Amino acid sequence: MIIRRAIERTFTSSVFDQIRTAADGMRALEEFKEFLPDVVTLDITMPHLDGIATLEEMLKLNPSTKVMIVSALADDATAIEALTKGADQFICKPFTNEELHAAVQEML
Amino acid sequence: MTPSTEHTSLHEATLAVFVQSIMLYFDRIAGIPAEIGTPYLLDGDAELLDITAVIGVTGDIQGCIFFTAPIPMLDELLQHVGEYQPTDELRCDMGGEVSNTFAGNARKQLGPGFMISVPVVFLGKPEMLVWPKNTARFVIPIMWQGKRSLLIVCLGDSPAALGVG
Numbered sequence: 687m688i689i690r691r692a693i694e695r696t697f698t699s700s701v702f703d704q705i706r707t708a709a710d711g712m713r714a715l716e717e718f719k720e721f722l723p724d725v726v727t728l729d730i731t732m733p734h735l736d737g738i739a740t741l742e743e744m745l746k747l748n749p750s751t752k753v754m755i756v757s758a759l760a761d762d763a764t765a766i767e768a769l770t771k772g773a774d775q776f777i778c779k780p781f782t783n784e785e786l787h788a789a790v791q792e793m794l
Numbered sequence: 795m796t797p798s799t800e801h802t803s804l805h806e807a808t809l810a811v812f813v814q815s816i817m818l819y820f821d822r823i824a825g826i827p828a829e830i831g832t833p834y835l836l837d838g839d840a841e842l843l844d845i846t847a848v849i850g851v852t853g854d855i856q857g858c859i860f861f862t863a864p865i866p867m868l869d870e871l872l873q874h875v876g877e878y879q880p881t882d883e884l885r886c887d888m889g890g891e892v893s894n895t896f897a898g899n900a901r902k903q904l905g906p907g908f909m910i911s912v913p914v915v916f917l918g919k920p921e922m923l924v925w926p927k928n929t930a931r932f933v934i935p936i937m938w939q940g941k942r943s944l945l946i947v948c949l950g951d952s953p954a955a956l957g958v959g
Contacts (some may be wrong), residue, residue, distance in 0.1 A: 687884070687887040688872070688877060688884060688887050688888055689891065691877070692875050692876055695876055731894055731898065733911065733913075740869075755896065758895040758900050759898045759906075760900075760902035760906075761905055763907050764901065779898070780818065780819050780822040780823050782822065790931075
């Protein structure tokens with residue numbers, strides 16, 4: 687929740703017109719179908735449906751969506767898997783607001 | 795190397811990985827380094843503070859990791875992530891986030907076979923806490939801004955079960 691709220695605070699009205707958040711992968715997919723966002727940030731370690739599975743489902747629905755994975759999983763294999771499966775960016779926690787902002791700008 | 799020496803070295807190496815994760819976390823989130831106390835082997839029940847987050851570990855290494863912290867430390871961390879009106883829900887979320895980051899960052903050295911669960915967080919002491927069997931329990935004391943929290947690392951090579959109630 688605190689990471690979602692931090693992302694929301696960082697980008698509301700500065701980069702994106704509208705932001706929606708979801709607590710887990712299943713809810714994120716429901717929001718995705720209704721909202722069809724241009725950009726998604728996704729954690730990997732989530733209840734019900736993890737971030738990699740959520741990423742794959744989202745890209746099936748809209749392959750042009752830009753997806754940034756935000757995760758504490760710091761091993762190279764996880765980042766490579768996420769990028770291979772279609773993520774555009776991977777940022778490892780812990781990060782500063784400035785690093786988050788830079789990562790999103792680089793992706794856009 | 796005798797089996798016992800081998801195991802001690804394994805534990806030392808794993809603890810060093812977690813110490814690195816802890817140091818990185820406080821430095822990046824707050825720009826204020828944490829001080830790490832001498833890790834010790836726990837014999838008996840662990841001291842649990844106001845809020846405790848537990849991460850289950852499966853894969854190459856098995857067991858669990860506890861992060862237990864006092865409310866004032868979590869409130870101060872919350873301020874560093876932009877939350878100035880702490881609630882118990884936010885404090886629990888902060889505890890879960892810290893534990894997830896410590897454990898997730900450990901995969902940089904321990905690899906993807908170190909598989910971690912979503913954190914389970916509880917406020918106060920649970921009525922029942924059954925520690926995993928077949929694992930040594932090491933405590934890493936963390937001092938930060940005059941407040942003390944603990945990372946309890948219970949990891950072994952064989953399946954371990956944890957009960958919290």
